Amino acid sequence: MAGPDAEDGVDLASYVRDIPDFPTPGILFRDITPLLLDPRALDAAVARLTRYARDLEIDMVVAAEARGFILGGALARSLHAGFVPARKPGKLPHETVSAAYTLEYGVDALEMHADAFAGGTRVLIHDDLLATGGTARALAELVGRLGGEVMACVFLAELEPLGGRRQLEGYEVHSLIHYP
Secondary structure, three states: OOOOOOOOOOOHHHHOEEEEOOOOOOOEEEEOHHHHHOHHHHHHHHHHHHHHHHHHOOOEEEEEOOHHHHHHHHHHHHOOOEEEEEEOOOOOOOOEEEEEEEEOOEEEEEEEEOOOOOOOOEEEEEEEEEOOOHHHHHHHHHHHHOOOEEEEEEEEEEEHHHOHHHHOOOOOEEEEEEEO
């Protein structure tokens, strides 16, 4: 984990609570709700992600439903970029592209609008948590299928023992909180 940041003095990890056996027995859920409830912590998280991504010249931020949307939209605004929601199947009203992925506790899929961006668009992938890497890998696949270029993948927190970075080999990966 990380301690307070030198610039803002906020220890983001102290705002994440552990919920055992959620959503299934044996899973330790990292709940970011306390961080979202605190304006200083929320601002620090968005500012740190922005600081990291600012020089990447991002055109679009792509984020996964549902918790990825929370910081993803704020990050897009902070970077003066567009925002592309990646949603569960059947939630988007226009023509979509889809990718399936494996979670630490099951299988799921995400869709994006097929016209979300044009080829050559510089994309930042965001999600709240990097665990097995399946969600971010599916997003990278969708971005590539639409002709976008993944500049980096950024996360609020990373569960290092689950090896998500291995799924994202070839991509720049940055997380604010690390759980060893």
